[in-house]
Amino acid sequence: MNNQLTIRVVQGASLSEAARNHIIALCNKAYNEDLAPLFHTFVGASHVLGYYNSLLVSHALWVNRYLQVGNAPLLHTAYxxxxxxxxxxxxxxxxxxxxxxxxxxxxxxxLAALSPFDVAFYERLGWELWRGPLYIRTNNGLLSSPADEQVMILRLPKTPPLNLSAPISAEWREGELW
Known part of the structure; x- marks a missing residue:
């Protein structure tokens, strides 16, 4: 019996309905809520799947987003x-x-970014909490994010210099904005 975690990346478009449902069931159990509606908003997602003794036990995904610090150019972001x-x-x-x-x-x-469930967990892995104001870009301008919203970033090889106290925005999307 293999006691190692086996990890593989799967494009969301190639997941079978059964595999997709299995991932959603895992996330529902972990978060103790129904995340199925949210999964419909993850267009073009890449899933990272962790198997322990052939059982799916861990998951994460990333989607393409475009974050903008102040008025700087958009940053192609793995969210x-x-x-x-x-x-x-x-x-x-x-x-x-x-x-x-x-x-x-x-x-x-x-850039990489996420809205953390546990800030300390991600800080251990090198992620930094964004200290500046958070906005969502809409057709009608910037929409302020709720005060309790948090975003963390991870600098990657192509990340330009960043001021973590500057305003940051993401494009509007269906479902959870951040």
Whole structure:
């Protein structure tokens, strides 16, 4: 019996309905809520799947987004979503392994970002909390994000110098804005 985590990347478009449902069930269990509607908004997602003894136990995905710091050029961003590990398998380093693998896969992006469930977890992995105001870009201008919204970024090889206290915005999208 293999006690290692086996990790693979799968494009969302190539997932079978059964595999997609299995991923959603894992995330629902991890977050203790129904995330199925949210998964419909993850267009073009790349899924990172972690298997322990052939059982799916950990997951994360990234989608393409375009973040903008102040009025600087848009940054092609790998936006991380649905980082989840089956609660039965917590504290085994699986989420850390999934995130490290994911970061290795997104090195050609200009930036990585996410809305953290646990800031301390991501800080351990080198992510930085954005301190400036958060906005969503709409056709009618900038929409302020709720005060309790948090975003973390990870600098990648192509990341330009950033002022973490500057305003940052993301394009509007269906579902969760950040």
């Amino acid at each position: 991380i979503e649905a980082v989840a590990t089956d609660p039965v398998y917590h504290r085994r380093g699986f989420a850390t392994a999934i995130m490290k693998y994911l970061v290795n896969e997104i090195q050609d992006y200009e």
